[in-house]
Amino acid sequence: MDIERKIELIKKKPTEELLTEENLRHLLEVGAPLQHYIGFEISGYIHLGTGLMAGAKIADLQKAGVKTRIFLADWHSWINDKLGGDLEVIQKVALTYFKEGMKQSIKVMGGDPDKVEFVLASEILDKGDYWQTVIDISKNVTLARMLRSITIMGRQMGEAIDFAKLIYPAMQVADIFYQGVTIAHAGMDQRKAHVIAIEVAQKLKYHPLEWKGEKLKPVALHHHLLLGLQEPPVWPIESEEQFKELKTQMKMSKSKPYSAVFIHDSPEEIKQKLRKAFCPAREVKYNPVLDWAEYIIFREEPTEFTIHRPAKFGGDVTYTTFEELKKDFAEGKLHPLDLKNAVAEYLIELLKPVREYFEKHPEPLELMREIKITR
Ligand SMILES: Nc1ncnc2c1ncn2[C@@H]1O[C@H](COP(=O)(O)OP(=O)(O)OP(=O)(O)O)[C@@H](O)[C@H]1O
Ligand SMILES: N[C@@H](Cc1ccc(O)cc1)C(=O)O
Incomplete structure (x- = not known):
């Protein structure tokens, strides 16, 4: 090479x-x-x-x-x-x-x-x-x-x-x-x-x-630091400087329960966490769910990411680049709930081998449940 x-x-x-x-x-x-x-x-x-x-x-x-x-x-x-x-x-x-x-x-x-x-x-x-x-x-x-x-x-x-x-x-x-x-x-x-x-x-x-x-x-x-799912302490944000600072401050962190999805989380936990995620309609500048889509799903481009929706809400839509997804979201053509559900489904599938591994080898997680996690 x-x-x-x-x-x-x-x-x-x-x-x-x-x-x-x-x-x-x-x-x-x-x-x-x-x-x-x-x-x-x-x-x-x-x-x-x-x-x-x-x-x-x-x-x-x-x-x-x-x-x-x-x-x-x-x-x-x-x-x-x-x-x-x-x-x-x-x-x-x-x-x-x-x-x-x-x-x-x-x-x-x-x-x-x-x-x-x-x-x-x-x-x-x-x-x-x-x-x-x-x-x-x-x-x-x-x-x-x-x-x-x-x-x-x-x-x-x-x-x-x-x-x-x-x-x-x-x-x-x-x-x-x-x-x-x-x-x-x-x-x-x-x-x-x-x-x-x-x-x-x-x-x-x-x-x-x-x-x-x-x-x-x-x-x-x-x-890149993946954003945490929680709502920022101050919203809306005005200055570029504030945005920059917020992005490090609001990184996904294991010390903030609902900010993070863990690699062994169950499908139900993943869905629930995403449902509660901060994801205002049309907001593309600070949006953790879009951030995850950009860095996990669209890490390789072009790719195919399909959002399934009932026909009355526009029917299925497939995106090949992050820019296309972002544009539709910014224009209100993609509803936050549809995006959240699709990202959750993607993660559930992606993390399946990890969950299966820990189901077959439960000792490490059992050890984690026993010990006291500080900080
Ligand atoms: N949200 C994140 N996205 C991408 N990388 C991260 C993220 N959080 C931490 N890292 C990276 O992972 C490594 C380990 O970091 P660290 O253990 O401090 O993270 P953490 O799990 O969020 O911990 P804490 O909750 O204590 O802040 C570092 O290289 C750090 O930059
Ligand atoms: N400071 C790093 C951990 C670390 C420690 C020693 C190193 O050499 C490198 C990284 C963290 O908090 O995530």
Whole structure:
């Protein structure tokens, strides 16, 4: 496959930002190792944002010949008080529920789960010079910047936090260098860590990504954050600035029950959640149901997406591109309820293999039901 085709695959939906395309082209041209990683804290259930957006991009990367890796951030979850801050429980969930859930998600998005390497953070942290890398990074970043970076833990600036949480951003950056990652992948909310990695890359003494005498800079790859289904706290929204802010603030999140569909949800749960979703008629600028259609159903275009309606409401209609669907919705030719039902049906079908997997292997979900999910 030629370089341009590889870049196309890496850039396509749900990619929202690539820092930078020029650097990616450089890595491809010099034949540097293409090692990807995406890290996850281990906490609650896997939702469509984490499972399907990450899964879709992993599938694209595999097609482009990139080695893919999922980093199970057990220590980071402990620092961030996930699962009661109990490292043993965190590790158990990481290696059972989380690993299997991610494998299933990758599969439904067209990737090969057997080609994804799973690495537990504690496996690399145990090696002596990991901490040297953490200090090396810390020497090159101001305290003020570290404080601003705690949003990568889902924490807000000004929030009272213990000191360990300030070490976390430097660890996340160290994880990239320490694992020889040349393509650091995450959702848009993680970009602060990646920008630090790019900026300090040339300055590090330990574990820079060396290739044929060159200190390589990693490429940061950020996928779109799927919107949560809930109504925004302020509506209507006037300014572009407010819209932008709202889109990160209102991302689908496992800590907000009705914002998310989980990968193992039953058909009834999926239908119910979508029925309650925020989806004002003709609203195309901020509409979670349209957002899901754009990034899940119309990820590949053209495709065929049929909305079934009784003849008196216009009969069945098939869309091949997202733009056609959006146009009809904006013009009031497509009713929110019809869109919600069709998206629900699509998801029910897409997630069928995941549900079947967990029906046959109920232990991971049973474990999740037993433990206390914190945050
Ligand atoms: N709604 C979303 N859409 C796409 N990607 C997401 C979404 N939410 C999180 N991610 C990505 O998944 C990875 C794990 O994130 P994280 O565990 O913080 O998400 P979460 O499940 O929403 O957690 P929380 O509810 O605690 O915010 C990160 O790379 C993050 O950017
Ligand atoms: N900060 C990431 C988790 C993570 C941790 C360590 C990493 O190296 C990468 C990602 C999140 O909250 O989703």
